[in-house]
Amino acid sequence: MDVDVAILGAGLAAGAAIEPLRAAGLTLAVLDKSRGVGGRTATRRIAGIPVDHGAQFFTVRSADFAETVRRWISEGTCFEWCSGFHRFEDGAVSSPRDDEIHSRYACPRGMTSLAKDCFRSVNVLHDHLVTSIRMDANDFLTECENGQIIRSKAILSTLPFPQGQKLLGSFFDEPNRFALEFIRVDPCLAAIVELKGASPEWKGIQTSQDDVLTWLGADFSKRTPAPLRRFVVLHGSSAFSQEHLEGDLSAAGRLMLEHAGRICPTLREADLVQVHRWRYAKVSQPLSDIPYWRFLNSAPLYMAGDAFGRGNVESAWLSGATAGVQLARELQSAGAVRLGTTRRGSDSPSTQ
Structure with a gap:
């Protein structure tokens, strides 16, 4: 060719x-x-429901990208998901900080x-x-x-x-x-878990103070209409993901879910559904x-x-x-x- x-x-x-x-x-x-x-x-589909197991959202800072995003919004490809994420710091979950308030966009049918x-x-x-x-x-x-x-x-x-x-x-x-x-590009393990208890008030939690997790995302909150099953996506830290990259993914996923339950008690009863290995996930440098x-x-x-x-x-x-x-x-x-x-x-x- x-x-x-x-x-x-x-x-x-x-x-x-x-x-x-x-x-x-x-x-x-x-x-x-x-x-x-x-x-x-x-995006994966589980029981017909889209679940983002890679990039969770995106932001807009440039005029060129903003023009494309406006078209995507008008066509229903994406929408403004939230204006900030909760934080897990000093052993507690806190609301988004004022200096971090800006639009985060997601896609109802998946990223x-x-x-x-x-x-x-x-x-x-x-x-x-x-x-x-x-x-x-x-x-x-x-x-x-x-x-x-x-x-x-x-x-x-x-x-x-x-x-x-x-x-x-x-x-x-x-x-x-x-x-x-x-x-430099770091790995990331992504775990998809199914929520069984009450829905959390947050759309996402970011943390740098847990040695296993950096992200908890209420994926179900992106979906319209509301899905019959509620999935939450967990992202492992770079160090944890590197340590478990070639190991038993199910065992790594259970550790991730255990830590998620410490951060958000409603996740203690969640079920582990899938774990995905991203060998090249996050550009750290x-x-x-x-x-x-x-x-x-x-x-x-x-x-x-x-x-x-x-x-x-x-x-x-x-x-x-x-x-x-x-x-x-x-x-x-x-x-x-x-x-x-x-x-x-x-x-x-x-x-x-």
Whole structure:
């Protein structure tokens, strides 16, 4: 398959890059190892009820992202969930602090709705695990585990940074390695539990004073109409998640639920439903001063995602959108567009 741009990953950063790249008349191949889109803006369905086990919410600080969020709100994709979260500090749960009051947004059908909106007119190549990338003259050859090879003039990697770093290892010469070595991404275990007692008054609890948990989220409060079963999502601390990353997930989940019961007594009677392992979950050290990375001394090779900016959902979207604009400009100025203004081929409308 020959395209202008191969995009690695089908998360929110990749989705944000789609519009400027297609507007420039570029042909695309979006490759993802999974069967769905969204990456860490992930939603599972349990008994038909959506449950966010990845990113729990998002905030809006930039004008560009705000414009997109206004459209999402008007279309029912997302809504203002709350204006602040409770805190667990000094052994007690307290109300949101005044200096932390601002809008937090969520999606009634799950956080993966954001990526689904971005990819609604793009045919993502699912079950395409990329195993190697090499150069052939001025083109990139991206090889997948299933044997398919994508030839492209450019690559945009939106994979979690450690995965992209490993895959693109041969391109990490000294200047690139030095610039990106600061980035750190931590793991996170996510436990989904079912509430049996009274519903809590909070939408979410954040804490840095528990050695097991950092987050308790009333996922059921995002759903309209109110679901028949009420699920709460627990996120483990980086240290706890790292310690139990390769161990028994059920045992780790029980420890998480035990600590949740200490923070919120109504969770003492909750049932553990599922535990998910996020190997690359939270960007603890992003590159905050640049929106993406264009590899030095190479053909058009870009990295984008939440490793750039503030390390959150908005940063992922802004990074992808900005990288998409710049990559389109570079290919157009170099006269590298393969198929002029056509938008058919690998980015044809999907039936998903």
